[in-house]
Amino acid sequence: MLDDRKLAVLRAIVEDYVSTNEPVGSKALAERHNLKVSPATVRNDMAALEEEGYIAQPHTSAGRVPTDKGYRLFVDRLSQIKPLSGAERRAIETFLAGAVDLDDVVTRTVRLLAQLTRQVAVVQYPTLTRSTVRHVELVPLNDRRVMLVLITNTGRVEQRVIELPEVVEDTRIAHLRAVLNSCLDGCGLSNVPELVADLPERLPVEDRPAVATILSVLLETLVERHDEKIVFAGAANLAGADFSTGLRDVLEALEEQVVLMRLLGETTSDTPSALTVRIGSENPYLRGTSVVATGYGSGDNQLARLGVLGPTRMDYPVTMGAVRAVARYVSQILAAS
Amino acid sequence: MLDDRKLAVLRAIVEDYVSTNEPVGSKALAERHNLKVSPATVRNDMAALEEEGYIAQPHTSAGRVPTDKGYRLFVDRLSQIKPLSGAERRAIETFLAGAVDLDDVVTRTVRLLAQLTRQVAVVQYPTLTRSTVRHVELVPLNDRRVMLVLITNTGRVEQRVIELPEVVEDTRIAHLRAVLNSCLDGCGLSNVPELVADLPERLPVEDRPAVATILSVLLETLVERHDEKIVFAGAANLAGADFSTGLRDVLEALEEQVVLMRLLGETTSDTPSALTVRIGSENPYLRGTSVVATGYGSGDNQLARLGVLGPTRMDYPVTMGAVRAVARYVSQILAAS
DNA sequence: CTTGGCACTCGGGAACACAGAGTGCTAGAC
DNA sequence: GTCTAGCACTCTGTGTTCCCGAGTGCCAAG
Numbered sequence: 001m002l003d004d005r006k007l008a009v010l011r012a013i014v015e016d017y018v019s020t021n022e023p024v025g026s027k028a029l030a031e032r033h034n035l036k037v038s039p040a041t042v043r044n045d046m047a048a049l050e051e052e053g054y055i056a057q058p059h060t061s062a063g064r065v066p067t068d069k070g071y072r073l074f075v076d077r078l079s080q081i082k083p084l085s086g087a088e089r090r091a092i093e094t095f096l097a098g099a100v101d102l103d104d105v106v107t108r109t110v111r112l113l114a115q116l117t118r119q120v121a122v123v124q125y126p127t128l129t130r131s132t133v134r135h136v137e138l139v140p141l142n143d144r145r146v147m148l149v150l151i152t153n154t155g156r157v158e159q160r161v162i163e164l165p166e167v168v169e170d171t172r173i174a175h176l177r178a179v180l181n182s183c184l185d186g187c188g189l190s191n192v193p194e195l196v197a198d199l200p201e202r203l204p205v206e207d208r209p210a211v212a213t214i215l216s217v218l219l220e221t222l223v224e225r226h227d228e229k230i231v232f233a234g235a236a237n238l239a240g241a242d243f244s245t246g247l248r249d250v251l252e253a254l255e256e257q258v259v260l261m262r263l264l265g266e267t268t269s270d271t272p273s274a275l276t277v278r279i280g281s282e283n284p285y286l287r288g289t290s291v292v293a294t295g296y297g298s299g300d301n302q303l304a305r306l307g308v309l310g311p312t313r314m315d316y317p318v319t320m321g322a323v324r325a326v327a328r329y330v331s332q333i334l335a336a337s
Numbered sequence: 338m339l340d341d342r343k344l345a346v347l348r349a350i351v352e353d354y355v356s357t358n359e360p361v362g363s364k365a366l367a368e369r370h371n372l373k374v375s376p377a378t379v380r381n382d383m384a385a386l387e388e389e390g391y392i393a394q395p396h397t398s399a400g401r402v403p404t405d406k407g408y409r410l411f412v413d414r415l416s417q418i419k420p421l422s423g424a425e426r427r428a429i430e431t432f433l434a435g436a437v438d439l440d441d442v443v444t445r446t447v448r449l450l451a452q453l454t455r456q457v458a459v460v461q462y463p464t465l466t467r468s469t470v471r472h473v474e475l476v477p478l479n480d481r482r483v484m485l486v487l488i489t490n491t492g493r494v495e496q497r498v499i500e501l502p503e504v505v506e507d508t509r510i511a512h513l514r515a516v517l518n519s520c521l522d523g524c525g526l527s528n529v530p531e532l533v534a535d536l537p538e539r540l541p542v543e544d545r546p547a548v549a550t551i552l553s554v555l556l557e558t559l560v561e562r563h564d565e566k567i568v569f570a571g572a573a574n575l576a577g578a579d580f581s582t583g584l585r586d587v588l589e590a591l592e593e594q595v596v597l598m599r600l601l602g603e604t605t606s607d608t609p610s611a612l613t614v615r616i617g618s619e620n621p622y623l624r625g626t627s628v629v630a631t632g633y634g635s636g637d638n639q640l641a642r643l644g645v646l647g648p649t650r651m652d653y654p655v656t657m658g659a660v661r662a663v664a665r666y667v668s669q670i671l672a673a674s
Numbered sequence: 675c676t677t678g679g680c681a682c683t684c685g686g687g688a689a690c691a692c693a694g695a696g697t698g699c700t701a702g703a704c
Numbered sequence: 705g706t707c708t709a710g711c712a713c714t715c716t717g718t719g720t721t722c723c724c725g726a727g728t729g730c731c732a733a734g
Contacts, residue, residue, distance in 0.1 A: 376708095378707055381706095395716095396715060397715055399715075399716070
């Protein structure tokens with residue numbers, strides 16, 4: 001049905017349209033890409049491609065434009081991920097190397113990705129669920145209040161102020177801290193609930209109300225942050241592009257954690273580091289945009305996802321290369337710290 | 338020079354232009370606001386106002402539009418800050434009350450403000466400099482690494498991983514922590530440098546390299562975060578508005594911490610809780626936008642600033658009311674915690 | 675299967691006219 | 705002196721028309 005030349009024509013159409021942002025006609029195609037055939041032949045192929053739904057024309061007698069299906073075929077079979085230049089790689093390294101803490105890593109990553117792709121970059125904070133407890137700290141603030149600080153091996157720090165149901169002496173707080181740490185240190189966060197389940201029973205009865213309160217806050221912290229924090233950067237890059245759905249909708253979506261999350265998608269368990277490309281109508285919300293995303297994290301321990309969002313008319317090979325490279329570098333950084 | 342009626346005309350022009358987004362003519366003015374004079378008279382006044390530079394016409398024979406100078410006069414002398422409705426106040430309260438930590442307070446505040454004003458909201462994180470140390474924590478990660486956690490009375494938590502120059506036993510770390518806390522607890526952050534200055538001398542000589550490293554990171558943390566974190570929300574509200582400078586520039590500025598900082602401005606020391614309004618060309622960057630900002634914080638202890646950014650053509654009384662109200666509520670919340 | 679030729683179709687830009695809103699000015703009314 | 709009414713003038717924005725050109729689909733010939 002689609003012989004090699006037709007595929008070549010489709011590839012040429014996508015490339016030209018992406019670079020010029022104008023419907024591409026048969027004549028220009030035959031000239032620019034040396035297809036060795038005449039415009040008329042190209043037209044025939046185009047008719048076939050249109051028949052199959054890979055391209056469309058905005059109006060009769062205009063050039064052709066790739067459809068979502070056309071981009072899909074292009075991404076799957078007609079393009080190769082374009083690796084970054086050496087200069088770009090070095091830039092990434094130096095830019096990420098200066099990060100001082102997790103917040104900083106994420107912030108730098110998202111900015112870097114936005115700048116590199118000239119799109120909107122989205123980065124999900126490393127998820128807590130797969131990380132392990134590095135330290136639990138209880139800081140007495142006054143005699144009815146303590147601050148709970150939870151530090152994970154990914155460098156993440158969560159804190160909560162807890163109102164105690166009764167006055168508890170500092171020494172007892174200190175004891176509880178020691179117990180908690182000996183019990184939880186190095187354990188996966190998902191194991192925490194079962195590990196602390198019998199804790200109240202192992203402590204003096206008079207401490208139990210306070211312990212119960214503290215534990216409930218601790219568990220709450222774990223659950224609450226399960227739906228993760230997510231940040232974006234590069235909104236300015238949207239200014240030029242035109243979206244079928246209107247710029248406003250895109251900006252609104254970017255500020256909705258839930259929507260962003262859905263757009264980034266799930267890491268498929270079998271191939272965690274694979275690039276996910278969702279084109280136009282393949283996306284849950286925001287049908288007019290494309291999302292290139294991937295999981296990141298050290299080795300087989302996938303932490304979270306990152307990616308970029310842009311118009312359907314996007315340079316997929318370049319974008320995919322950038323996303324993949326940044327994911328790799330940030331994974332390295334996180335593994336090292 | 339400018340009698341009462343001319344001022345009334347100016348006020349009417351501003352109000353009409355803000356609500357309709359169209360140059361306002363003499364006839365419509367005389368009708369809609371019962372000025373009790375004829376359009377011709379209004380025209381004379383308009384000519385005078387234009388002479389003085391308070392209004393301008395986009396082209397000959399179009400209606401008048403306020404200039405920056407006109408808005409300025411309007412804000413300073415012709416308008417009253419509009420208080421929020423009861424429903425709005427209750428919404429603020431319930432929305433802010435649910436915050437679990439400082440991050441959450443800031444995030445909720447910025448979203449609330451964006452929604453309330455239908456502009457872009459900007460909130461600066463409470464500054465460290467005026468807050469006090471509540472707790473310093475040193476967590477050994479392995480024998481060459483510790484994590485420094487600094488908790489302030491505003492609920493802010495800073496953490497850093499420190500590479501030690503040599504292996505230090507946990508007990509010595511614990512001792513150092515105790516020393517640090519007894520030394521710094523409750524002290525203002527700005528006093529920390531002098532307080533820790535002679536610390537190395539008071540400790541065993543073999544600990545000094547490690548102590549020096551830790552202290553240098555501690556001081557660095559204080560200084561680094563002096564230029565503060567700043568967040569925004571409501572970029573989607575820009576989609577409708579038109580900026581002389583182009584949407585792209587505004588979006589770019591929003592992602593530049595430094596620029597945002599400059600836009601929010603400094604809290605003037607004499608009247609810390611006063612509203613600052615910068616109109617159009619009065620702004621350092623982004624000449625085409627207006628910024629309404631104010632300091633917030635508990636009582637005389639100003640912590641940071643918050644505000645909104647929008648087109649010059651903005652409903653100043655309403656915006657100012659919202660900014661003031663939100664600043665008050667968030668100050669309360671922070672004072673209580 | 676490919677190619678050249680040809681008639682057809684639209685979109686977009688230029689030229690143009692026109693209605694309507696708004697102005698400035700002047701002369702008269704209070 | 706200040707306000708008002710009338711009038712001529714000046715624009716912008718919109719709608720219309722027209723035309724060019726790029727691009728297509730189809731057909732017949734190589």
